[in-house]
Amino acid sequence: MGQVALRGVSKHYGAVEAVRAFDLEVTDQEFLVLLGPSGCGKSTVLRIIAGLEDPDRGTVVIGDRVVNDIEPKDRDIAMVFQNYALYPHMTVERNIEFPLKCRGMPKPERDGLVADAADALGLTSLLDRRPAQLSGGQRQRVALARAIVRRPEVFLMDEPLSNLDAKLRVQTRTELIELQRRLATTVVYVTHDQIEGMTMADRLAVMNEGALEQVAPPAEVYAHPASLFVARFIGSPPMNTVTGTPARFDGDLGIETSGGQIPLSPAQRQAVEASGATTVAVGMRPERLTIGTTGPLPATVAVVESLGAEHHVICRLADDQEVIVRLGTDAVVPKEGSAVRLGFGVEHLHLFDASTGDRIGP
Amino acid sequence: MSAAVTPAPAPAPPDAPAGVPEPHPGDRHRRRRRREGLLAVGLLAPSMLIFAVFVFYPFARNIYLSLYSTPPFPDLPSRFVGLSQYGQVLGSHSFLNSLWVTALFVVYTVPMGLVLGLLLALLAHQKLKGIRAFRTVFASPVATSVAVASVIFFTLLNPQVGLFTYWLGQQNQLSVLDNPTWALVAVSVVTVWQNLGLTFILMSAGLQAVPDELLEACEIDGAKSWARLRHVIIPLLSPTIFFAVVVGTILSLQSFGQIDLLTQGGPLDRTNLLVYNIYDQVFNQNNAGRAAVMAIALFFITLVLALIQIRLLERRVTYAS
Numbered sequence: 001m002g003q004v005a006l007r008g009v010s011k012h013y014g015a016v017e018a019v020r021a022f023d024l025e026v027t028d029q030e031f032l033v034l035l036g037p038s039g040c041g042k043s044t045v046l047r048i049i050a051g052l053e054d055p056d057r058g059t060v061v062i063g064d065r066v067v068n069d070i071e072p073k074d075r076d077i078a079m080v081f082q083n084y085a086l087y088p089h090m091t092v093e094r095n096i097e098f099p100l101k102c103r104g105m106p107k108p109e110r111d112g113l114v115a116d117a118a119d120a121l122g123l124t125s126l127l128d129r130r131p132a133q134l135s136g137g138q139r140q141r142v143a144l145a146r147a148i149v150r151r152p153e154v155f156l157m158d159e160p161l162s163n164l165d166a167k168l169r170v171q172t173r174t175e176l177i178e179l180q181r182r183l184a185t186t187v188v189y190v191t192h193d194q195i196e197g198m199t200m201a202d203r204l205a206v207m208n209e210g211a212l213e214q215v216a217p218p219a220e221v222y223a224h225p226a227s228l229f230v231a232r233f234i235g236s237p238p239m240n241t242v243t244g245t246p247a248r249f250d251g252d253l254g255i256e257t258s259g260g261q262i263p264l265s266p267a268q269r270q271a272v273e274a275s276g277a278t279t280v281a282v283g284m285r286p287e288r289l290t291i292g293t294t295g296p297l298p299a300t301v302a303v304v305e306s307l308g309a310e311h312h313v314i315c316r317l318a319d320d321q322e323v324i325v326r327l328g329t330d331a332v333v334p335k336e337g338s339a340v341r342l343g344f345g346v347e348h349l350h351l352f353d354a355s356t357g358d359r360i361g362p
Numbered sequence: 363m364s365a366a367v368t369p370a371p372a373p374a375p376p377d378a379p380a381g382v383p384e385p386h387p388g389d390r391h392r393r394r395r396r397r398e399g400l401l402a403v404g405l406l407a408p409s410m411l412i413f414a415v416f417v418f419y420p421f422a423r424n425i426y427l428s429l430y431s432t433p434p435f436p437d438l439p440s441r442f443v444g445l446s447q448y449g450q451v452l453g454s455h456s457f458l459n460s461l462w463v464t465a466l467f468v469v470y471t472v473p474m475g476l477v478l479g480l481l482l483a484l485l486a487h488q489k490l491k492g493i494r495a496f497r498t499v500f501a502s503p504v505a506t507s508v509a510v511a512s513v514i515f516f517t518l519l520n521p522q523v524g525l526f527t528y529w530l531g532q533q534n535q536l537s538v539l540d541n542p543t544w545a546l547v548a549v550s551v552v553t554v555w556q557n558l559g560l561t562f563i564l565m566s567a568g569l570q571a572v573p574d575e576l577l578e579a580c581e582i583d584g585a586k587s588w589a590r591l592r593h594v595i596i597p598l599l600s601p602t603i604f605f606a607v608v609v610g611t612i613l614s615l616q617s618f619g620q621i622d623l624l625t626q627g628g629p630l631d632r633t634n635l636l637v638y639n640i641y642d643q644v645f646n647q648n649n650a651g652r653a654a655v656m657a658i659a660l661f662f663i664t665l666v667l668a669l670i671q672i673r674l675l676e677r678r679v680t681y682a683s
Contacts, residue, residue, distance in 0.1 A: 052578050073584030085579035089597040098593070099583035146583070 001028045001063055002076075002153030002186035004049060009058030010210075011044055018044040020210040022058065026188060031180055034190045035197040036207035037233070042190045045207070046156050049188060050079050063153060073102070078147035079156040083163065084139045086131040086146075092118070093127040096145045103150075117149040120179070137168045144176075148183060155180070157189045161196060173199055194234050198222070206230050224350075228357040231283045231350055237312060239283045240323045243354050246272050246280060255280050255351075259317030260297040265346045271361030275353055280360065283350035286312070286326035291334055295343025299323065301334045315342060428654035436648065443651075451655040459631050460639040460656075461663075463546065464615065467635055470550035471557065472610045476603065478554065479561025484591075486562070487569045497566070504559030508619030515552045516624055542629045549633050552620045557613055561606050568602030569595070604675040608668055615664050636660050 004026040011019040018041045026032045034042040047053040049060060051072035059066050067075050078099075086095050096117055100110045118124045121141040131139055140160060147155055160176075161169045177200055180187050191197055197204050198218045206213045206221060206229075214226035225231035231239045244257030253269040255262040262282050264272065272280060291301075291313060299315035302322070306312075311333050313325040323342065327333060334340055351360040430440040431447055451457055482500045486493055503511065518526040521537045538544040572595060580590045596603070618637045621627060627634035627642060634642070636656060643653035 050578075050582060052581065072582045077582065079579070079582050081575045081579060083573070083575055085573070085575040087576065087579075087594055087597075089600075098585070102584040102586070102589055 003028045003061075003063065004154055004186060004188060005059075005061040006045070006049070007059045007061070009045075009048060009055045009060065011041075011048060011053060011055050017210050019048070019055070022210075022212060024205060024212065024215065026186055029184050029186055031177070031187045031189065031200055031202045032205060033197040033201035033203075034188065034205050034207060035194060035201075035233075036192065038192050040207045041210040042192075042207050043158055044210075046079075046158055046188060046190045049154075050077055050156050051075055075154075076152050077154045077156055078150055078152040080140075080143045080147050080158065080160045082159040084131075084143040086139055086142055088131050090130070091127065092123060092129050092131070092134070092142050092145075095131070095142055096123075096149050099146060099150050113149050117145040120148065120182075121145045136164055137172065140164060140172065144179070148179070151183075152185070154186045154188065157187060159191055160189075161191070162193070169196075176200065194236065198234070206233065208233075224359070224362070225283075226359050228281050228283070228352040228354070228359075231352065235285060237286050237324045237326065239285050239350065240289070241281045241283045241352075242317070242321060242323070243279055243281045245278065255282055257282070257317075258319035259299075259321055259323075262296055262349070263346060264349070264351075268346065268349065268351060268361050272351060275358075275360045277353035277355070277360060279354035281352040281354040283352065284323070284344055285348065285350075286324045288344055288348040289323070289325040290343040291315075291325055291327070291340050292343055293341060295341035297323075297342040299340055299342050301336050301338050301340060304333055304336055306333070315340065424654045424657055426654075427650050428658055430651050432649045432651040440651070447651055448655050451652050452659060456631070456634075456639065457656060457659070460634050460636045463632065463634055464636045466546060467550060467553070467617065467633075468611055468614045470547065471553045471614045472607060474550075475554045475557050475561050475610055476606055479558055479565045479606065480599075480603075482558070482562045483565035483569050484595075486566060500562045501559045501566075503556055504563060506556070506559070508556060509623060511552060511556045512620045512623035515548075515555075515620075519548060539625050540629050542632045545625055545629055545633050549620055549624055552624065553614065553617055556620070557610060560613075561610065564602055564606045564609075565599070568599045571602075572598045600675075604671075607675065608671050611667055611671065612664060615660065615667075636663075 004024075006022050006024045009019060009022040010017065020041075022045060024032075024045075034045060036042045044053060048055050049062070051060075051067065051070065055068070060068055062075050062077065087098065090098065093114060096114045097110050100113060105113075114127075115124070118127060121144055123138070123141055123145055126134065126138060126142075131142065134142065140163070143160070157176075161172055164172060173196060189196075189200065201218050203215060204218050204221050205215045208229045213230045214221055216224075216226075221230060221234055225234060225239075228241065232241065242257045242259055242262070244255040244262065246253055247256035247261075248254070249256075249261050249263070252263065253272060254264050255272075297317060299317050301313060302316050303314045304311060305314070309329060311327045311329075311331065313327060313334065315323045315325060317323060325342065352358060353360055428447065429442060429444055431443040432440055486497045486500055516539075518524045519538055521527055521532070521534055524537075527535075527537070532538070538548045576594060576598070577590065580594055585593065616637055617635055618641065621633055621635055621638040622641070625633040627638050637660065640653045640656045640660070643649045643656065
C-alpha cells in the first residue's frame with residue numbers, strides 16, 4: 001500500500017532549520033500537494049521521503065515499513081525531477097528502461113513494460129530520440145514514463161511543471177491527475193504555484209519556514225485558512241488584511257483600524273475576547289468586498305484593472321493601505337479617483353492574532 | 363557688436379541642401395571596416411610576433427635544415443641533399459628504435475594516467491570532511507616541475523638510499539633505471555605521476571559538470587555504483603576523457619625532461635624517446651640535419667594521431683545538450 005508518513009522529522013543545514021518537527025500522513029492513493037514559497041523546505045521534505053536526504057530526527061514510513069535505513073531504490077518510490085534528469089546520452093527507450101535494467105529484469109519483460117509506459121504517455125513514436133531532440137513537454141513525459149515504468153506505490157514530484165510554458169502546464173495538469181487516477185498510486189507533489197496546488201490536490205499541505213501551516217482539502221484551505229500566512233499565500237489576488245486593535249463601538253466589540261472601524265459578529269466577538277489577542281489582522285477576500293455608498297470602510301479608488309472576466313479595483317483606505325476588490329463582469333465599475341465605501345458581510349471576515357498569525361474563531 | 367553679426371537662429375528647413383555632401387553610406391562602412399581591420403592587426407601583432415620568433419621561423423628553419431646534410435666538423439659548409447636524408451634517417455635503426463620506444467611509452471603512460479586520474483577525481487568528488495585538502499594534494503603534480511619530479515623519483519629509485527628500492531628489496535643491486543627491461547617502465551611511472559595532476563583536474567572539472575539531479579535519478583532508479591559509473595558518469599564524461607586522451611598522448615610524445623635527467627636515453631637506448639633522440643642528435647652528435655628530419659617526423663606523427671583520435675572518439679563522445 002502506498003501510504004506515507006513523516007513523524008517528528010527535522011533536518012537542518014548548518015544553522016538553517018530546513019524542516020522543523022514535521023508530522024504528515026499521506027493516505028494511500030492520495031494526491032497530496034506540498035505548497036509553499038521557495039525556500040520553505042518543501043523540496044527537502046520530498047527528498048527526505050525519497051531517501052536523498054537523511055533526516056536529523058524522526059521517522060519516515062512508506063507502506064508499512066520504516067524506511068529511514070532503506071536505500072532510495074528499495075523504497076518503492078519514483079521521482080520526477082524539476083529538470084527531468086533524463087540521461088542525455090540515452091534514447092527515450094533506454095531512459096525509460098534504465099530503472100528496470102538496474103534491477104536486473106530480463107530483456108523481454110523490460111520491453112513489454114517500456115512499451116506500456118511509452119504508450120500510456122504517447123511516446124511510442126519518440127522512442128529512438130534523445131532528450132536533446134525533444135520539446136520540454138515531451139521530456140517531461142519521458143520523465144513520467146521512467147517513473148511509472150516500475151509501477152511504484154508512491155510518486156514524488158518536485159515542481160514537474162515549472163519548466164513548461166503556461167498553456168502546456170494547464171494541459172499537463174489535467175493529464176497528471178488522470179494518470180494518477182488510472183494508476184491508482186499515491187502522489188506527493190511539490191510546488192510553489194498555488195494554482196497547481198488548488199487544482200490538483202486531494203489535500204494541500206501548506207508549508208512556511210520548514211513547518212506545516214495547514215493540511216486540508218483545497219476548498220477548506222481557501223475558506224478557512226488556519227493562519228495569516230496561509231490566508232495571504234492562497235488566493236489571487238491575495239486576501240486583503242488590515243490590522244487593528246479590539247475596541248468597543250456603541251458597546252459592541254469590533255476592530256479599530258487606522259482605515260476605519262470593522263464590526264464583528266457575536267461569535268467573532270466571543271472568539272476575539274477568548275483569544276486575548278491585542279492586535280488583530282482582519283482578512284477580507286477581494287471577491288467578498290463590495291463597493292458602494294454605504295459600508296464601514298471609506299476608501300478612494302486608485303486604479304481599475306480590467307481582466308475581461310473580472311475587474312480588480314485597487315482602493316486606498318484612509319491610512320493609504322491598499323485593498324483590492326474583485327468585481328464580476330456585470331458589476332458597475334467605479335471611476336478612478338472617486339470616493340467610495342467598502343462593505344462586506346461580517347461572516348466573510350477572517351480574523352487572526354496579528355502577533356502569532358493564528359486564526360481566531362471558526 | 364557681436365550681437366549684430368550673429369545670425370538669427372532660424373530653424374533649418376528639413377530638406378535644405380547641405381554644404382558638404384552627405385558621405386555615401388558605403389564609404390562610411392568601408393572606412394569603419396578599415397579602422398576595425400587596423401585595430402585587429404594591432405591587437406594580434408604581439409602574439410604574432412611571439413609566434414613568428416618561436417614557432418614559424420623555427421619551423422621553416424627546421425624544414426631548411428632537414429634538406430641539408432650537416433658536415434661532420436663544424437665550420438665546414440653544409441651540403442644540400444634534398445629529400446634523400448629523409449629516407450636515410452627514417453629507415454635508420456636509431457629512428458625506428460625511438461619510434462618503438464615512444465609508442466611503448468605512450469601505451470604505458472596514457473591509459474594508466476587516465477584511469478588513475480579518473481579514480482582520484484571520483485574519490486575527491488565524495489562529499490567528505492577535509493576533501494579539499496585531498497583535492498589540493500591530488501592536483502599538486504601539476505605545480506611540480508619535471509626536474510623536481512625526476513629528482514624525487516631518482517632518489518626514491520636510488521640503489522643505496524632509495525625508498526622504493528628498499529621496499530622492493532632491490533638494495534645494492536642494479537638500479538631499475540639501468541635495467542634494460544625496467545627502465546622504460548620506471549620512466550613511465552614518473553611520467554604518469556607527473557601528468558596525473560592535470561588529468562585529475564580535467565576529470566574533476568568534468569565530474570562537477572555532471573548534474574547532481576542525474577546522479578540522484580540514478581540512485582532512485584537503482585543503479586549500483588558500478589552501473590552508475592559505466593552507464594551514466596563515463597558517458598557524460600566522455601568529452602573530458604577524449605580531451606584528456608588527446609592531451610595526454612601529445613604530452614607523452616613530447617616527454618624529454620625525465621629522460622634527460624633519469625636515463626639519458628639508456629640503457630641500450632631502451633628509453634631513447636624520439637624527442638630525446640632529436641636532442642641527442644643536435645647537442646651530442648652535432649647533426650642538426652638528422653635531428654630536423656626526426657622533428658618533422660614527430661610533427662606528422664603527432665598530427666596524424668591527433669586527427670585519428672578526434673575522428674575515432676568524436677563518434678563515441680556524448681556531448682550533453
